[in-house]
Amino acid sequence: MGNTITEKILMAHANLKKIEPGQLINAKVDIALGNDVTAPIAISEFQKAGGKNVFDKDKVVLVLDHFTPNKDINSAEQCKLVRKFALEQQITHFYEGGNVGIEHALLPEAGISLPGDLIIGADSHTCTYGALGAFATGVGSTDLAAAMLTGELWFKVPQSMKFVISGSLQPWVSGKDLILYIIGRIGVDGALYKAMEFTGDTVDKLTMADRLSMANMAIEAGAKNGIFVPDAVTREYVEKKAKRKYTFYLSDTDAVYSDIMEIDAGKIEPQVAFPHLPSNSRNVSAAGNIKIDQSLIGSCTNGRIEDLRIAARILQNKKAAPWVRLIVVPATPAIYGQAMEEGLLKTFLDAGAVISPPSCGACLGGHMGILADGERAIATTNRNFVGRMGHPGSEVYLANPAVCAASAVLGRLAGPAELA
């Protein structure tokens, strides 16, 4: 009996010859990630355990992206604590200020997360790196502390679900729409504790940007990880970025899956997930007349250069509706620079957008884009829970960058086709 890519990566890192779903294992960690919200607790736990040095200063990654540039005194104190630790421990990959980007956009871009890695992060969207063919999963701060201390962590081997996606995509349909559609079908606990493996001829042609936004939202179906088997697209993406060795693991043809779901991608239209669950997705053409107050283009789901290009194409020579606050957040400094070079930032400014520095900020209702009671936002982010972007009486609708840009112009939920 063969193994899935998820099982193979876990097997290699646990130094085992055989592995099966349900088994509890101890495995070596290649990258352990924390941010300004989760690292402070991890650092204090690390110290409580008598920790002196992290297991490997090249493998612990600390990114101060959530409430930065510091929102208030509390967040400044949190960042100060992490910075002190990072400097004392001589952490190689420590990001704040001018070099900070949203962690899950930053790590792949910087070649820190690589194919075949076992990556844990005290952030639920750590599953993003599955796009590269890595096993990546979100954990808590205590887990991060344990990993920083020992370089190892306990895992329960997940069952794998296979999503076979085939057919050509309709115009304006992206990885974001595929994942919203899938979550809409299986529900927010449809993949609870499981690995979601994405394959099929549609997937073969997807760009890395699309794969990253799909793997990013695996957690929104309750999954432990989302994963893509690495291929030529992966190789091209990582080749120039990698500064260390990486491994391509493939799923065996006789690997065992708990579920196999076939998806006809050709039938999928741009999606919008209505409040207050990512699984409330439907076709944007069936959205009805829903007025919006804010449109947010950014986040670890869709703040990459490819996303900004799509948004700029739609916003070119247009303006956001007067009642809409359009916020654009390039996810990393490199993306920011590239967008500047390509003239995208000018397009956004002319369209009336506010351009935010790379930050989680508005995505989690942290700062720089909070919603008031009764306000509605459309966002390229990944969560639309009650109060996610501000007041518990506000609403968040999730969509791809094209839909968010078109909605900003029309001032209501709308697909890009309406602007053509």
Place this chain on the structure above:
Amino acid sequence: MIFQGRVWKFGDNIDTDAIIPARYLTTSDPQQLALHCMEDADPRFVGKIKPGDIILGGENFGCGSSREHAPIAIKAAGLSCVIAKSFARIFYRNSFNMGLPIFESKELWPAVNDGEEITVDSTTGTIIVSGGRKSFRINSIPPFMEQLIAAGGLIKHIAKKYNG
């Protein structure tokens, strides 16, 4: 271990933004987090609970972010344990890692009312409602998880090994 208190019922998919909204994550001080426990699911929650009370969730309790602030807020608010039909993965993991007892039961939810007193006996694996009126079984915890709880959480468990 025995946990005794009134149950407070919540629906399915109670996410970590409802347990402790992100706007309070600029601190990790348990006492401050406790003041906002479950705020976006029930704004009056903190005012009505007594020490030892129990949260009873539906399916997928604790979904969403990895914030340990969620189990911290629940513990610091004085709740003794959480029972739910099912738990989201990271919340489940975090709770064991920090020693917040959690139990799965599908049957309890429809069988009790808000504010009713229950007793949970984790050793015998039973839940007793209002002085023996009804009782239910709870799923046993995997042995490794028991070790974690016995050690007082993951860090204490590891510190023993680490400090040799």
